[in-house]
Amino acid sequence: MRCRYCNSLLENVVIDLDEQPSANRLLTENELQLIKGGKKEHNSPLITYICGTCSLVQLGDTTKAEELFTEDYVYYSSFSNYWVQHARELVEFAIENFRLSSSSNILEIGSNDGYLLQHFVAKKIPCIGIDPAGKAAEAAKAKGVETMVSFFDEVSSSKLIQERGTFDFINGINVFAHVPAIKTFIASLKNCLSENGVISLEFPHLAKLVEHSQFDTIYDEHFFYHSLVSLNKIFLQFDLKIFDLRELDTHGGSLRIFINHLDNTKYSIEKSVEKVLNTELSMKLDQVGGFNELKARSQQIRDDAVAYIKAQKKIGKKIAAFGAAAKGNVFLNYCGIGADSIDFVVDDTPAKQGKFLPGSHIPVVSATEIINKKPDIIVILPWNLSSEISKKLKSNEKWQGELATFIPKLNII
Ligand SMILES: [Zn+2]
Structure with a gap:
């Protein structure tokens, strides 16, 4: 892989997020059944590099924009x-x-x-x-x-x-x-x-x-x-x-x-x-050494999230998530958290409901499922909107539970 700008060989890894499916590509029921029947889900490595010549931080192998x-x-x-x-x-x-x-x-x-x-x-x-x-x-x-x-x-x-x-x-x-x-x-x-x-x-x-x-x-x-x-x-x-x-x-x-x-x-x-x-x-954002802490902290976030979810499942808690967006998919797939841990993900976009998250295969449903299924914990995936989302969820009189965010660190609300 060469730098998209200066054509130098990309050798310095900023962070490797493992093999991942396309982050915005939700699966239909039909596609999920095909995967369950043995069809391989399309994954590609999600590795970010810094160019040693021009310092441009960029993805390695990618799907074409078209x-x-x-x-x-x-x-x-x-x-x-x-x-x-x-x-x-x-x-x-x-x-x-x-x-x-x-x-x-x-x-x-x-x-x-x-x-x-x-x-x-x-x-x-x-x-x-x-x-x-x-x-x-x-x-x-x-x-x-x-x-x-x-x-x-x-x-x-x-x-x-x-x-x-x-x-x-x-x-x-x-x-x-x-x-x-x-x-x-x-x-x-x-x-x-x-x-x-x-x-x-x-x-x-x-x-x-x-x-x-x-x-x-x-x-x-x-x-x-x-x-x-x-x-x-x-x-x-x-x-x-x-x-x-x-x-x-x-x-x-x-x-x-x-x-x-x-x-x-x-x-x-x-x-x-x-x-x-x-x-x-x-x-040191112009050097590979500037990213060592990011690597370590990302692994820590993954370990903390996995440990928390495992512990909650062990004591019988029902866990759901909020927000079927790209960043949530990257997070779940990097952590290896799937439909066996999180029962469903709530999203307000009608076009996403009835579909499944790529990789984790968690079903996407509307907010009414919070009242119907009463999860004990809701994980907020879009941390950038967590204050808005938590305010909305906490003001719902028909649901009382715990809210969790994982980035930049585990936080229980
Ligand atoms: Zn370059």
Whole structure:
């Protein structure tokens, strides 16, 4: 395996999470029966490396993106009020700070259902989105958001420039870490950027992953785990510079970086950039040695979770879980916790109910099953939403039990 950016041989393992099925790929009843009948479930090794040359932290072997983000990719950003609000705040910030107006040209990569660009449409600022998911693009068009159905690459970016010219503001939220061809992606960004234009990219921050032992955020759709120290060098190689950033709470801790052309002096490099760079260097995020503690703590979390569940089962407790999302699947499969320990997982998304978690084969049900089956313990898998979820579960008068989270350490609520 070679580095997706600089082609150096990847030899330094950051963390090995064993063989895992695709983390977002829930199984149907039919598929589960085939597996029980002897069909092998598709697993691949989930190993993360750091490149010895460019320090880019990345997955080893992976499934191709085209297979992952197909038409039925179910995530619609506007389903979450939180994301619509998050988007509105960014749009307002960009309009004010980068002086965007009706004569500006805006592009969003991974524009989903238009959750962000709709705010530019409302301000009559010309914009276009690009997204490979056709159904999401249809939903965007219904909001008046023009959308090109495609991945963002050399061909589509040239077409965008041809049709619209270069762009004054280019935004990508949770898309940069998902694209395996990082070199092409950055080169295409550079080509699309107008002389005074600004690129804004948002992604989970490697420093937070390490600090809070968030090993379960590593899964087959996230090719990269970005640090500023690595990206700063990479963008400079394209004559681009990171001039400002924001540290955000999303996904357990994300970074939003602002980038412009290296020779553009309109924005000077803010102190925030140096601050995060220094923090990362003190954590040694540019060296394999910076990840030793993450490895040890992840194993400890696994041992604690397995011991707790085993002890509770032994005294006859019924255990359920909450949240049928990717990170929960990575966690359960890394720990080897399955349907023999956890009876069911509750999820509010109707499309997930009636299906089964990959690997662990735990059935996904609606919240009414908490009342019907009265589990003694509910394990909250999306730890980033644990305060919201625990508040909701604890306020349910018809259920009284224990809540447990395992990351960053075992916590019984
Ligand atoms: Zn490299």
